[in-house]
Amino acid sequence: MTDARIQKVLAEAGVASRRAVEKLIAEGRVKVNGEVATPGQKVRLEDRVQVDGRGVRLAKVAEVTRVLLYKKRVGELVTRDDPEGRKTVFRKLPELENGRWIAVGRLDLNTSGLLLLTNDGELARRLTHPSFELEREYAVRVLGDMNDDVLERLRKGVRLDDGMAHFDSIERGDNEDGEGANQWWRVTLKEGRNREVRRLFESQRLQVSRLIRVRYGPVTLGHGVKSSGYRELTADEMRALRAAVKLETAADLKKAAPRRRPRDAAVRNADVEVSAAPTAKPARSAGKVRPPKVERNLKPAGWKGYRARKPS
Numbered sequence: 001m002t003d004a005r006i007q008k009v010l011a012e013a014g015v016a017s018r019r020a021v022e023k024l025i026a027e028g029r030v031k032v033n034g035e036v037a038t039p040g041q042k043v044r045l046e047d048r049v050q051v052d053g054r055g056v057r058l059a060k061v062a063e064v065t066r067v068l069l070y071k072k073r074v075g076e077l078v079t080r081d082d083p084e085g086r087k088t089v090f091r092k093l094p095e096l097e098n099g100r101w102i103a104v105g106r107l108d109l110n111t112s113g114l115l116l117l118t119n120d121g122e123l124a125r126r127l128t129h130p131s132f133e134l135e136r137e138y139a140v141r142v143l144g145d146m147n148d149d150v151l152e153r154l155r156k157g158v159r160l161d162d163g164m165a166h167f168d169s170i171e172r173g174d175n176e177d178g179e180g181a182n183q184w185w186r187v188t189l190k191e192g193r194n195r196e197v198r199r200l201f202e203s204q205r206l207q208v209s210r211l212i213r214v215r216y217g218p219v220t221l222g223h224g225v226k227s228s229g230y231r232e233l234t235a236d237e238m239r240a241l242r243a244a245v246k247l248e249t250a251a252d253l254k255k256a257a258p259r260r261r262p263r264d265a266a267v268r269n270a271d272v273e274v275s276a277a278p279t280a281k282p283a284r285s286a287g288k289v290r291p292p293k294v295e296r297n298l299k300p301a302g303w304k305g306y307r308a309r310k311p312s
Contacts, residue, residue, distance in 0.1 A: 003042040006032065010049070013056055014099020018125050024051060037057060065120040067238060068093065068101070069219060072115045073227040078106045080199060086180030087297060089115060092228065104216070105136075105192045113138075113213035114221040117230075126245035127217070133190040134244060137215035138197055141187045144206035158203045165200055182209055209251055217244045 010021045010030070022039060025032050025126045030037040031050045043049060049056045070089055072078070093101050102124040104116040118124050157166035166189075170190055173184030187197060190286045214221045218240040225231055233241065 006037055006041045009043055009058060010056065011125065014050055014119045014121055015056060016102055017121050024121050059165065065123060066232045067241065068230045069116045069223065069225065069233060070115045070117055070230040071227055072107050072112050074110055076228065077252050078103050078108060078115065086154055093117065094134040103193065107213060108195055110213045111213065114216055116216055116219065121220060123247060126247065128192060130191055131243050134217040135188050135190050135215060136192065137186065137188045139212045139214050140187055140197060140208055141210040142185055142201055142206050143182050143209050144204065150204045153204065154200060160199050160203060163311060165196055165199065173195060194288050217241060
């Protein structure tokens with residue numbers, strides 16, 4: 001590994017998202033070779049990096065990206081440690097050989113439903129970054145009068161303490177009790193500010209009695225997962241999730257690589273015919289002169305054979 005920024009290295013090691021790592025560094029909780037790290041500091045493979053006094057393996061074996069769909073119940077905290085000893089969503093998660101689970105966004109104490117957790121810091125960063133505009137969908141039970149004027153204001157936008165906010169969509173949900181005081185609604189929005197759904201309704205003097213997140217981007221809560229339980233995302237869900245934040249896998253890159261264009265069939269057939277034909281002898285060069293043929297044992301004209309020798 002060449003020199004790399006410490007935020008990137010720790011995020012890829014599964015410590016936390018880059019934004020969360022920056023906060024850890026600012027709080028002085030990250031050390032490199034025994035000294036407090038600084039934002040943007042470059043680290044190498046041989047450096048000793050610690051977070052909260054615990055060593056981080058930089059030369060870890062590349063792990064397969066995993067994402068859990070966790071069904072949070074009311075009363076659970078999305079935090080690793082609680083001074084009051086309350087239950088957290090991390091207490092039942094499977095152990096990782098390297099890195100740790102990172103929560104994708106947060107749900108407050110009184111909100112239940114879908115919570116994604118991953119061991120990939122870069123994926124977690126993209127899933128929560130506003131630029132990707134991942135849609136979150138909630139089922140909300142509201143107490144109060146939801147008239148047309150209120151609906152229009154919630155769609156167009158109202159001013160909260162931290163700026164303007166609005167629902168991208170708000171539709172009536174399934175209400176078994178007809179026109180009772182408590183009514184279910186389905187709302188969507190593309191940002192995750194603190195308690196934003198509750199504050200939007202409270203701005204119209206409405207009270208949220210139940211709040212359940214049922215979808216995050218392309219991943220839906222569905223059925224089959226018990227409260228405080230989890231499951232791994234399927235291969236199709238993983239592909240959809242990565243595509244939503246423009247992350248390509250090695251398999252995606254392989255599929256996208258240009259393939260060699262097949263040769264025309266006529267050309268291939270011609271090659272076969274040529275290769276199957278008998279090989280002809282090369283023609284003699286027209287400019288080459290052959291030497292004359294020499295006749296052996298030539299006899300002079302009129303020669304009639306050998307005569308017997310007279311005895312001496």
